[in-house]
Amino acid sequence: MTKRNGPPRKPDREPSTLTCSPNPQTAVQNVIVFVLSAFLGNEILSKVPTWLGFFALVVAMINVVGGFLVTDRMLQMFARRQKPPAASEKSQEGAKTPVQ
Template sequence: MLVLVFILSGLIGYWVITKVPSLLHTPLMSGTNAISGVTVLGALIAVAVAATTSSKSLAMVAIVLAMVNVVGGFLVTDRMLAMFKKGKGKGKE
């Protein structure tokens, strides 16, 4: 059942993203980064309540992967925002 939910959410997510106009991709990425921050918090809670060493290790891996996702998202968003700037060194915003 969970596999079916995963597949359907992936397909619906792909469909929704393809329908978003290109001007809205940057705000959408910023919102997605905020949601990814919640994943980091969930992984931190998982480390705090982990009972065994293996579950604590798995939760630490989740923290690292979630942080890679958040940092990568912010880097991509920064690059997208840089495309909208007029020129380098001209006028600071």
């Protein structure tokens, strides 16, 4: 074979649009389609689709709440900390408290 010089050639066809992309919207859309098909689909002999849809909703809500908790914790890391009260203020507060 001879080596070809010049720019690389374009492929004869475009890559498939059905490839999996790591997009959060795709995951959300898949969950929505699954839940809607489970709840609005024809009645199947068992309640498996309904329970799977319910389970998907529970897991999605845990994911959302966990995301908010992690975000809040990260934001607390960047918050300014308050200075502790000075030693003279502590001694004055202790003097005001009556001893029983």
